[in-house]
Amino acid sequence: MTFGCREQKHKEYRQKIISNYQPLYRELYTMNSSMFFVPSFHKAFSNPDKDQSIKDIISQPAPGVVTFDMLQPRFCEMLLSEVENFEKWVHETKFRIMRPNTMNKYGAVLDDFGLEGTLGKLMEEFVRHISKGTIQEQLAITKKTQTPFTFLTVLYKICAVYFADVGGFALDSHHGFVVEYGMDRDVELGFHVDDSEVTLNVCLGKQFTGGDLFFRGVRCEKHVNGPTYRDEIFDYSHSVGRAILHRGRHRHGARATTSGNRVNLLLWCRSSVFRELKKYKKDFLNFCGECQKEKEARLVHTMAAWKQRFCILLTRFIGSTTWPSLFFDPFEIKRRLLFWKLIVCLFDVIRGYLLVKEILLRLESLSDHEPGLFSPLLYIQVS
Template sequence: MSQTEGQSTNPTSNGNVNNRNGSNGVVYPSFASHRLRLNPSVDHKSDNYEDLQLDFSPLLFSSLERYLPPAFLNSSRDQKVNYMREILLRYFPEGERTRVQKHREYRQKIISNYQPLHRELYTMHAANFFVPSFLKAISENTEESYRNIMSEPSPGVLTFEMLQPRFCEMMLAEVENFERWVRETKFRIMRPNTMNKFGAVLDDFGLETMLEKLMEDFIRPISRVFFTDVGGSTLDSHHGFVVEYGMDRDVDLGFHVDDSEVTLNVCLGKQFSGGELFFRGVRCEKHVNTETQPEEIFDYSHAAGRAVLHRGRHRHGARATTSGQRINLLLWCRSSVFRELRKYQKDLSSWCAECQREKKERQRQAVAATKLIRFGPGWVRSPYSRANGEAATSEEKDVIGGSSHKVLQPEGLEELEVFRLAPDYFTGITQTSRSCSIVDQRTEL
């Protein structure tokens, strides 16, 4: 439904039009001023939106609801849908919605004509898919239970046994069957992303529901423990695919970050040599091409059935597969809430290693700046420390410009004051190295 932003009517999910004053007395702001809260209402129980015909995933609305302003939480479901929908439409223009509709039609055409080989793959059967140790950790759902089955060879890179051999065999056979159908029908398919020339999107030939359950019931609980800083607790959409490396396939994969908040990467097989993943630190957009620090260098060798879980912004790549064929299942897990909130972020990211180094460097320079700050003619020592660099007592004072000045300040004020007095000390520290690509989901044939 088309609507002019700021108009005083309120379209609901069923096409009706309501007055902008809700029945609960809330006066709804213009669409242009719609905002989400930074922190969710953790105790709020969201409505279910599965029965509505919406432009976006029902799970997306359920996730966003907890971030609504408090006055809206008890509004009618239609009013909440409209409020959230208008926020989403700001970042999802008509051209993009048209593209999504075409992709739905493309996907439906495949599903209507492709005959699955192993139909049991298309519904989640956890006991048949996963190894017992993984299921036990998920059922206990504690950090300790997860740590018991995982190793973390490099910060933020989690590895663990996950898939049963039979599942890997069936998935490999299903992918081969789909690719055979593609060749025989000469159907033109979309490849998984903008970097891989081979592989298939699992969601496109009917595995979307199973992969959605994989994200919701297995990856999101783990991410809620280990990746809360990048929206791990609010994962609400995914992109599932397989990639293929070897002779007549992709050989390697360049240095990149994923279009995801959390990435699951599981090797399905087959026999191969090479193909190691190399990791080079987590970075935000601003710092994606900054220098790698020695402690961030880590290489990982794949093994069938074993998973790697990491932040999507963890820079990585794949070395050449030198013999045989390697096929991996990947699940890019995304959080619409995290992406929305990042639009309002103004400070340094807590999850970007370079942001944290920059923050520490600013703090170090702030301390150094307090040792010698220029006040008019000549240089005087900082009013926040003794001349020998030791902390001053609350009784000590410096006389600056003929007036007394208290030495100690409330906690946190000193750094702010130094920034105000000595701005020239604080500059970004950015060193470029090897270019890092941002790999996106392919959206067109």
């Protein structure tokens, strides 16, 4: 079946559901910020200085993972009831529904029964704003600014926490669904990556124990099965209404829900621009931990090789012209040693200069900048 044909079939499937299913709460089907979100989240997004007020409500418990209080308890209850109502309708009408993805036997696709518009707004007005990063971070994804020094890579990762490096500013489609866990549902979720650039995951309830998320580093397709480093291990416990946002390529899974039922709202946010750009990026990917390690190793190796080659050339040059005088002039030995030390120093100065330049570049990208002077997408096309 061709892609267009599959898309048409899916449209018809959705249309069939929407024209037959009677929603329980009509108010869920249009975005209502003050009703959906807790006051801190709603206020942060109503503030004229949004960038700062959003930063103030966000925590970053691990590199590449941000969390914040998001949904009102009443909204969570309403959405849970709406999902239950939909499942009751599915059961009664014996309608064969599609599950959210190949990993879940339970759960429902919210987009399929009318919530596509609400979730689209959630992505465009809220998730995209959190994910976009500063204008410098957006521009930086197109520059070759990675560095051979590990601590700078760490600094870079902190700068890019808002997901500009995976096109967080250009999210343009989504897949919205709920997952359901418990003894009578899916129990756990295996180690995986999502088919998204940025994933929003919010716990809706109900009462449960267990069900922690575990994270094990961000990886591109090539390195997805590679090892995990100690600093990439991070576990997260869900609490009702609290959101967690991470890159889709951040390897993760959900531990067993040991009692009760857990239902989570998932929004896989995608960027067609990023996916297109990625096709043409042949070298190391900025967001992948393993690519960064390979890049560092290669640069360190290249630098060492240059140093060695230069030293050999110099030895040959000096040795061939003035070597005999060394035996007759004792001061010559001191002079030569000094000369060698100077050469080594010169290398260290060059390395130091590159390091400082890189730090300044990163710091510059951290500082606030007047956004909107030119479009980041335009910049991508130019570079």
